[in-house]
Amino acid sequence: MEEKAVSIEIKNLVEKWKGKEGNLIMILHEIQNHHGYVPRDISLKLSEMLDVPLARIYEVITFYNYFKLSPPGKHRISVCMGTACYLKGAPSLIEEIKDLLDVEEGKTTKDGLFHLDVVRCLGCCGLSPVLMIDDKVYGKVKKAEIADILAKHGKEG
Amino acid sequence: MAVYSKTILLKDTNLAQEDRTRDFYTNFLQKLEESSLSELVQVVRVSDIGVYNKGVVIKIMPDNIMYANLKDSDIPRIINTTIKEGKPLDDLELKRTGRQLRIVLRNCGMIDPENIRDYIGVDGYLALKKVLLESTPEKVIEEMKKSGLRGRGGAGFPTWMKWKFARAIAADEKYVICNGDEGDPGAYMDRSVLEGDPHSVIEGMIIAAFAIGATKGYFYIRAEYPLAVERIQKAIEDARTCGLLGQNILGSQFNFDVEVRLGAGAFVCGEETALIASIEGKRGTPRPRPPYPSVKGLWGKPTVINNVETLANIPYIFLKGGDHFAKAGTATSKGxxxxxxxxxxxxxxxxxxxxxxxxxxxxxxxxxxxxxxxxxxxxxxxxxxxxxxxxxxxxxxxxxxxxxxxxxxxxxxxxxxxxEDDCLVDIAKFYLGFCVEESCGKCSPCRIGGTQMLRVLERITEGKGRIEDLDMLRRIAFAMQKASLCALGQTAANPVLSTVRYFEAEYKEHIVNKKCPSHKCSKLASYMIIQDKCKKCGLCQKHCPAGAIPGSREEGYTIKQDRCVKCGQCFEVCKFKAISKE
Structure with a gap:
């Protein structure tokens, strides 16, 4: 990433949230949503502009599950492990995905295509077990359907 | 698009039977055709109609008449009497017990949540008008006391008391926070209210602010609820345009405005003091109470934190009166x-x-x-x-x-x-695992106690439990309840304690007999081939990762228990259900 582009981006963000107390988390949200993670060079720049130590920024990033420090895969798979999904067989879905993609929880596949996350509740317990790939929600998923679902997203590239 | 004057919803509500709606549906359509009503009446087969085990059920809209246990022979009567003349048939009608009562969800699904006019059309912001123009903060708190409303976020602290404490403190700035950090896995009522009726929450919040004398409010909403965030943001802007937020609200002397802050995936931030830390842009770790937030909260100022559902109740209370609200419910829990x-x-x-x-x-x-x-x-x-x-x-x-x-x-x-298929030891382990993962790590009873209890539970579900483990669980749980800093640690042991209390026999079965009665704990299961059902296809042998299934297509197969790693692969791949799990 070019130094210049980073500066402008951060400048705009800091400008937008300037003067609002407790703005750090909201700024990090915008960075996370834009990049899919919080790159280190942006954190460094942010630390300069907000005049807060880098450690303070990292302390916040690492506390909250939502912020990531490494780039995500092209497609994000979120398997819900809320109580309803757990009871209805979410653990076997996770095993199946791990097997098929050879990937661990919280990690990205070697080809960078899929990132597997286990999340706590997607808030649609009526459809359990649920998994979400990018913004598409799949409800009442059966283990046997996983390969098809993954193939569909894999093909889109 | 055709405009129908009536819509009939149809569903066979009996389980384990052939769906009989197909014939009924065709019949109904035919009879409508004969009465030349098919242009006016629409029949829809639905997947759920809200009643069960009452045979074929129809619901006639907009009359909202429900008929149950219908036979084909009832169709002509229904068409002639109810559809043509609009009269109900008493012998067929299903009287609903009507146990549901919608106060919080009164507008969800009824109005367009993105249109403030829709909300105003159902008496929205009327309660606020009454409060601002005709009442005083003291009277508002008095009315809340009459209503008996208790916080819906968990602990059930009386809302009026929270407001009274915050009102009593003199400060240059006070805050109201709406807690929309719904992190409990399996609960999504706050999400539904935020998405379905955002204005009622905002209205409740303005009334709360008026009562305590706050001029600034925050919505703290999970980032995992993007639609809720979007709708609240739009609702805030619309309310501001209509003069319901900002300076001199509705022409009164009262000023109040709100902002949205996003949660970032930390369960502990549902706890008041952790939530405050998070809004301040810090790690969401709790701090000891007292001082309570109503005395010293956000940026050290008096702060009232109410849950989404609590706030959604408030406009209703001021529209109908606290006494009316208190009619529903029990002596200590109203509404x-x-x-x-x-x-x-x-x-x-x-x-x-x-x-x-x-x-x-x-x-x-x-x-x-x-x-x-x-x-x-x-x-x-x-x-x-x-x-x-x-x-x-x-x-x-x-x-x-x-x-x-x-x-x-x-x-x-x-x-x-x-x-019956669920193992309570496994459930306790699931919930405790959640709390251990979400513990912020600040205080040791929660951080260490949780981890140690989880170890014990894992031991039990793997068949390595000891009988004294039950006492150990109780002892650690007691320490966590007494010594943890915040509610997360104090209550984390509840799922374990309650299962030990009611299902001790099930724990003992795991510990003493090394058996899981509901066959959920896979490490305790033993797999066997049912020789009568086995077709000797060899699929289980192929999938067994431990080589624990010797045999051949001629001789058949058996599972060597001492080599079995209890992965369950054979059980899952067998096409003939010839493997038993016990």
Missing amino acids: TKVFAVTGKVRNSGLVEVPMGITLREIVYDICGGTSSGKQLKAVQTGGPSGGVIPAEYLDTPVDYDNLQKLGSIMGSGGMIIMD
Whole structure:
């Protein structure tokens, strides 16, 4: 990433949230949503502009599950492990995905295509077990359907 | 598009039977055709109609008449009397027991949440007008006291008291925070209210601000709820345009404005002091109380934190009066509660019921019993901070105090139904695992106690448990309850304690006999080939990762128990159900 582009981006963000107390988390949200993670060079720049130590920024990033420090895969798979999904067989879905993609929880596949996350509740317990790939929600998923679902997203590239 | 004057919803509500709606549907259409009504009446087969085991059921809209146990021969009467003349047929009509009562969800699904005019059309912001122009903060708190409303976020602290404490402190700035950090897995009522009726929450918040004298408010909403965030943001802008937020609201002297702040995936941020830290842009770790937030909260100023559902109740209270609100409910718990009923239940979803209704009514009358048709084993309420209530207590009236007596809590309103197939030791392990992962790590009782208890539970589910483990669980749980800094640690042991209390026999079965009665704990299962059913296809042998299935297509196969790693692969791949799991 070019130094210049980073500066402008951060400048705009800091400008937008300037003067609002407790703005750090909201700024990090915008960075996370834009990049899919919080790159280190942006954190460094942010630390300069907000005049807060880098450690303070990292302390916040690492506390909250939502912020990531490494780039995500092209497609994000979120398997819900809320109580309803757990009871209805979410653990076997996770095993199946791990097997098929050879990937661990919280990690990205070697080809960078899929990132597997286990999340706590997607808030649609009526459809359990649920998994979400990018913004598409799949409800009442059966283990046997996983390969098809993954193939569909894999093909889109 | 055709405009129909009536719509008929049709559903066969009996399980385990052939769906009879196809013939009924064709018949109905034909009879409508004969009366030349098919242009005016639409018949729709639906997947759920909200009643169960009442045969073929139809619901006629907009008359809202429901007929049950219908036969084909009833069709002509229905068409002639109800559809043509608009008269109900008493002998067919299904009188609903009407146990649901919508206060919090009164507008959800009824109005367009993105249109402020829709909300105003159903008396929205009328309560605010009454409060601002005709009342005083003291009177508002007095009215809240009459209503008896208690916080819907979990602990059930009386809302009026919170407001009174914050009002009593003199400060240059006070804050109101709406807690929309709904992190309990299995609960989504706050999400539904934020998405379905955002203005009622904003209105409740403005009234709260008026009562305590706050000029600034924050919505703290999970980032995982993007639609809720979007709708609240739009609702705030619309309210501002209409003069309902900002300076001199509705021409009064009162100024108040709100902002949205996003949560970032930390369960502990539902705890008041952690939530405040998070809004301040810090790590969401709790701090000791007192001082309570109503004395020293956000940026050291008096702060009232109310849950989404609590706030959504408030406009209703001021429209109808506190006394009217207090008519629903029990002596100590007033009004209604929204529950998210999920798990092994036939009709899962949100239900709003008056306090004091029994668990049985919720599970069987409203939600249609277990989805599997099997015996109900237990109901879990309150999420990771709550407990498990066994089937024998199903007739307990639901309110804050009764649930607490049973070792559970009301919590935010998650209600998980479990049947015979669920292992309670496994469930306790699941919830505790959640709390261990979400513990912020600040205080040692929670951080270390949780981890140690989880180890014990893992040991038990793997068949390595010792009988003294039960006492150890109780001892650690007691320490966590007494010594943890915040509610997360104090309540994290509840799922374990309540299962040990009610299902001690099941724990002992795991520990002494090394058996899981519901066959859920795979490490305790033993797999066998049922020779009568086996077709000698060899699939199990192919999939066994431990080489524990010797044999050949001619001689058949057996599972060597001493080599079996209990992965369950053979059980899953067998196409003939020839492998037993015990």
